[in-house]
Amino acid sequence: MKMEKDEPAMAPVEFWEDRYEAASAETSGRPTTVLEKFVKDRPVGHALELGCGKGDDAVWLAKQGWFVTALDISQAAIDIARKNAERNNVAEKINFKVCDLTKDFPEGDYDLVTAQFLESPFEFPRERILNHAARHVCAAGMLLITTHGSVPPWSETQWETDFPTPEEALVALNLDLTDWTRIFVENFSRIGQKPGSKPGKLIDTVIALERNR
C-alpha cells in the first residue's frame, strides 16, 4: 500500500532522510498503542522492529526487558532513535541498524517481529518484506503488523484510500496459515493526536499472529 497518491520525485532513501533530517528529535515517548496492547503481557525475548523511525517502540520494548534489533532505511531516523535509547538508558539493549528492507534483511530468528506503520509513498513491496519477515519468527513467537485503516484526520497529503480489510491484508501476506494461530486480525479504533493538531479518530488494521511451529 502506498501512503500517498503521488509518488515523490526522488529516491525512497532520500525522501525518508529528508523527512527525518527536517524532523524534531523530540519523540512522543510512548509506544504504538497496538504494540503495547499486544506485547505487554508476552514473555520477553529478542524482537525485530521493521521501520523503527524515532525509536519509541524499540525503547519501550527494551524497558520491558526485550533485546531489540531495530531497522530503518534512514540514517537520520536511526541517529534520533539511538539518542532516544541513550536518554532512556536502554542503548545497550537495542541494536539499531540502517537497512533498506527492499534490498536486505537481517539474519536470525526472533520472538517478536513488529512492523508498525511500515508504509511508504513509493511503490513498496511491503507484503513480500512481511512474508519474508514471518519466516524469521520463531516457534511461539509473534508477528505483529499495524497499518493505517483510515486517513489520519490531520493528514495534509492525498492518500490512496483503498484500505484493505484486515482479512484482505492477511491474505495478501501469502502465509501458510496452518503454521499460525490468529490472535487478532481486525480493525482497531483509537483516538490519536499529532502535536499541534486536535485529537481525532483513527482506525488501525492489525494482524497479530503467533507461530505454532
Ligand SMILES: C[S@@+](CC[C@H](N)C(=O)[O-])C[C@H]1O[C@@H](n2cnc3c(N)ncnc32)[C@H](O)[C@@H]1O
Ligand atoms: C510511517 S513511518 C513509521 C515509523 C514508526 N514505526 C512509527 O510508527 O512511528 C515508516 C518508517 O518506515 C521506514 N522505511 C520506509 N521504507 C523503508 C525501507 N525500504 N526499509 C526500511 N525502512 C523503511 C521509514 O524511514 C519510516 O521510519
